[in-house]
Amino acid sequence: MSRWKTAIGLALTGVMLFPVYWMINVSFTRDTDMRKSPPYWFPVHGTLEGYRAVLDQQLPYLGTSLVIGLGTVALTVALAAPAAYSLAKLRPxxxxxxxxxxxxxxMIPGIIMAMGFYAIFLSTGFLNSVLGLIVADSTLAVPFAVLVFTAFMSGIPEELLQAARVDGAGVARTFWSVVLPVSRNSVITVSLFAFLWAWSDFIFASTLDQGGEREPITLGIYRYIGNNNQQWNAIMATAVIASIPATILLIIAQRYVAAGVTAGAVKD
Amino acid sequence: MSTPTRARTGGGTAVDRNGAALPPVRGRGIRRRGRPGQWAAWAFLAPVVVYLLVFYAYPLYRNIDLSVRHYTVRSFVHGGAPFTGLDNYRTVFADPTFGPALWHTVVFTVVSLAFQFAIGLALAMFFTQHFRLSATLRALFLVPWLLPLIVSSSTWSWMLNSESGVVNAFLGLFGAGQVNWLTSPDWSLWSVTIANIWIGIPFNLVVLYSGLQAISPQIYEAAQLDGAGAWQRFWKVTFPLLRPVSAITLLLGLVYTLKVFDIIWIMTRGGPSGSSTTFATWSYRLGFANLLPSFGPAAAVGNLLIVMALVFGLVYIRAQRRQGLS
Structure with missing residues (x-):
């Protein structure tokens, strides 16, 4: 009985993940086979043309996205963790x-934020800048981060903070040396999501970074689709590489992911 | 006031511990510390408050301002746009795009939510049963949700390609003719909806799964002893007990779906001839994708989206409160 369920589970997962498989399959397909009907269901004449094109053309985009992602993580944690500590333990x-x-x-739609940011950045000269995108992308993560941190820090036993206080630590010291180390797991959860959202962002990139010198990978793919409609193996190869952070996240940090998804939604 | 407390204590077992620890802390705070404690608390909060004001409140204000003035590219840069009241909103309501865009937004949202929720719940029920690999497979189901939207959207674009797409090749095996998924006005909205359902299933699965986990097995045992069949157990036990989690899942899904822009823009750009235009893509097109941007109407459409999200949010909070009272 259990074996049957495993089989059904495998089949369902297969159907669900078929688009991902197809993306990988197409990324290895030769240009000449791209329009073949019916298509090859497996990369029988596998080629690395697509990946070679990515290495030639997309590396700078990937670098920019990496910088933006890490910057967003730093900004998000720096803003959200102290605020959450206050909300959870200091009861303002x-x-x-x-x-x-x-x-x-x-709840605010990204398009609204983008338009507001566009107006602000236009007058302050932050358009087409990495710093501007880091700030804009952080708005995707900060509210979520505060909520997750607060939920986690509320669970830190009061005795622990009291012990620190007895030892003469002030509020700031308690936060830095006790609360933050204990909250390591939630810092990881928040960082992973902040990075992933910044890495995946398209709307801020396409509105605030049109024609900048350093563009993120999402724009790299978007331009690819627009420019060379034929080279789908290169587009899909870029897509595969752009999916690497998500994959890493899933493999090494699966429990943090599940924690993040449910943290905002499920109560008691 | 009930909502923030709930959000603050959203961490599972932490709730009970925190709830138990709460009263003595507050008592001590008032007796011993009083004011200085408040100062420290707000000092820690200050960065986020400033951040919210500068990067949320101001863009929002800017957006409202944009929607009630007549902006041109020139006045957008240099200021001094004349106040025109609700003119932009009138323009938007009178636009021939308004009716179809509203209809597409509603269809896209309702159909997406219904299928995401139903499929997510079915899968969550399936995965609560114990079998080998169930945890691993459940984790794999998260993949579509974690991929960058541009990745999933471009993959779906190619899969739905009329001549060379794998979907048409597959349907062809059963003798179906070519469907112009993305280039026919009859199909474009369904195509982006299908892609959006695919992306949303994992979220529904994970949240509903953890909701199901929270239902005590003893209740099922009791129901079974009382002679309830599987079907009855679902409708009489699972469904009512899952209602709070379902409500928040649907609300979050609704808020996310109303905002969906990337998928539609990348797959169809709202076309062909506006057949998959929603409020989100319409607003973007008005503000950024035309040679002559019309910021005012774009902002007006965006504000209508916020109002829609807020209305449903308030309905939810009211429903919650009523449930809390009864």
Whole structure:
């Protein structure tokens, strides 16, 4: 009985992941076979043309995305962790209202934020800059990060903080030497998601970085689709490489991912 | 006030511990510390508050301002756009795109939500049963949700290609003719909806799965002892107990789906001839994709989107509160 369920599970997963398989298959397909009907279901005449094109043309984009991703992670954690500590343990008056604002903030459509940022960046000269994109991308993650950190830090036993206080640590010291190390897991969860969202961002990149010198990989792929409609193996090869962070995340950090998905949604 | 508290204590077992630890802390804070504690608390909060004001409140304000003035490219840069009240909104309502875009937004959202939720719930029920590899397979189901949207959208674009797409090749095995998924006005909206459902299933699966995990097995045992069949157990036990989790899943799904822009823009750019245009892509086209950007109407459409999301958010909060009272 259990074996049957495993078989059904495998089949369902196969159907679900077929597009991912197809992306990989196409990335290895020769140009000449690209329009073949019916297509090869496996990369029988596998080629690395696509990947060679990626190495030639897309490396700078990947580098930019990496910088933007890491910058977004740093900014997000630096902003969200102290705030969450305050909300969870210091109980500021009006903190509840702030939590509500953060919840609402997540509802604002990206296009609205993009338009607002466009106006601000235009007058301050931050258009087409990596720093500007880091700031814009961080808005995808900060509200989520505060909520996740707060949920986690609320669970830190009060005795632990009291012990630190007895030892003479102030509020800031307690945060840095006790709360932050204990919250390592939630820092990882938040960092992973912040990186992934910044890495995947398309709307801010396409509005705030049109024609900049350093563009992220999402724009690299988008231009690829626009420019050379024929070279789908190169497009899919770029897509495969752009999926690497997500894959790493899933392999090494699966439990953090599941924690992140449910943290915002499921209560008690 | 009930919502933020819930959000703050969203961490599972942490809730109970925290809930138990809460009263003495507050008491001590008032007695011993009073004001200085408040200062420290707000000092830690200050960066995020400033951040929210500068990077959320100001863009939002800018957007409202954009929607009530007549902006040209020149006045967008140099300022001094004349105030025109609700003119931009009137323009938007009178635009022939408005009706279809509203309809597409509703269809896209409702169909996406219905299928994501139904499939996600079915899969979650399936995965609660114990079998080999179940944890691994469940993790693999997350892949579509984690991929950058541009990756999944371009993959779907190629799969749905009329002449060389694998979907048509597969349908061809059963003798179906060529379907112009992305280039026919009859199919484009369905194509982007299908891609969006695929992307949304993992989220529904994970959240509903953890919701199912929280239902005590003893309740099922009791129901079984009372002679309830599998079907009855689902409708009389699982479904009602899962209602709070379902509600938040649907609300978050709704908010996400209303915002969806990347998928549609990358796959069809809202076309052909506007047949897959939603509010999100329409707003983008007005503001960024035309040679002469019309920022005012673009902002107006964006604000309508916010209003839609807010209305549903408030409906949810009201429903929650009513449930809390009864």
């Amino acid at each position: 008056r009006g903190g509840g209202a702030l939590g509500f604002v953060l919840l609402i903030a997540q």
